Amino acid sequence: MVWFALRHPRQAWQFLRAPSALSHLLGGLAAPAEIKGWMREAGAVTQEINRRLHEASWKPGQSSGSTDSQDRGPVLYAVTRALRPTVVLETGVANGSSTYYFLSAMKANGKGTLHSIDLPPGTDTTSEYHKADMTAIAQGHGSGWLVPAELRAPWTLHLGDTRKVLPKVLESTPKLDLFFHDSEHTYEAMTFEFNSAWPCLQPGGVLGSDDVGWNRSFFDFVAANHLPTVRVGGFGWTRKPLPLKV
Template identity: 35%
Template sequence: MPRTAAHGGGHRVTRFARALAADPVEALSYLPEEAARHWEHPVDHTVDPAWERDLHRLLGAPWPCPERVGADREWDAVVAGMRARGLAFGRHTYGHYSDADRSLARAVWCAVRHTTPDVVVETGVARGVVTRFALTALAVNGNGHLWSVDLPHPFEPALHAQTGAAVPGRLRDRWSYVPGSSRRRLPGLTRRLGRVDLFVHDSLHTARNTRFEMDRVARVLAPGGVMLVDDISTHQGFAEWAEDAGGAAETLVCPSADGEGLFGVVRRV
């Protein structure tokens, strides 16, 4: 179960019992994730300080980027919208989960604008910052659809009303929300779609789950397709995937804007 649920024995058990009663399958699926954390370790990544320039090289996009203005405007609109709704924004605002960082949001924007994907898949919505960036960029492209696999916080049901709060109604015609954990929903979705052009992992950041999602999507990732993988510093999932991929993928490790985390980029060669 997530770290917040791990605080304090009695409280932890009560919350797990409640989650179990609400959705036994999803609650039980946390147990192997918890067990696998035992083998997790942080990785000494080589972080690319010029990640944004190098992302554009990887995407075959111009640098300096003409899309920066659009991405910054979108960020300001998201922050203003969350404030107007009285919602805290940033780190640890959705239980122990955080809203997407500004650097990841910019990477999503640029990946969508520069590669004009038909099929975009993400995991982990929370209040929907990545969702909003992807959908706005798809709307500007006038092309493409986003599928979002999301298990609303299983141990804090009061947060469920905030799911997708950053996503306005006008953007939702290009959006399919797929409720449930990625372990349950991603295999069927990727099989059905048959091809993914852009994938964003931002769900449960364990090595086991990150690796599972990357392996599943890699099976159908289009040539030149891109994966953006958030929160890779605390576990070995991304690093091991990249090592196993060898020459089949180009990768970058990028710092978050607030310096607290790292996200990874993959481009299938």
């Protein structure tokens, strides 16, 4: 952590203040101390993910491109614990780190279903992984292989391009509590996903995205809709306003 703070002081500060910033965004659904506790609770998931990745003949220097770092995944876990969502939709699965955090948090909540969208393995020819001659998914495995059998019951994996698959998934699950983007990080694809998911998000629902620094899509989206934001490392979070009480 000290090494990380020295190399990335701004991000380290964002992680440090994540519990209070997220608590504020969530309108007091959970106190900062609770969020901090859940981030700690997620440490067991991080350990298990890293153990499984290590066993999966991961190439040296290969990036899983995923949320399985000490702080990032636990933020997904804590947001899910605090929000207690009924329906979650994520785009971009790869090995399944984010999927694992969402499903673990839902199991602890005792409720929730997850829909995930990912390209079929081997067809992602445009991403940064492909360009760098790396695969985002460990060889010989399929999307979400990290997720253990005992967490899979509330999970549906939809394979295909998000531009085609997302509208269909939203047709069948028109009420979302949490949407998380981590698929194709182009301005066009991210804007498409945010604009598609937003009308389906329940009041008080949360929209998150990884890698918001790659282009301006997240910032343009929140500015156009006058929304509050929280940055935690590469993540950007916003929340759909609740109707005003009169």
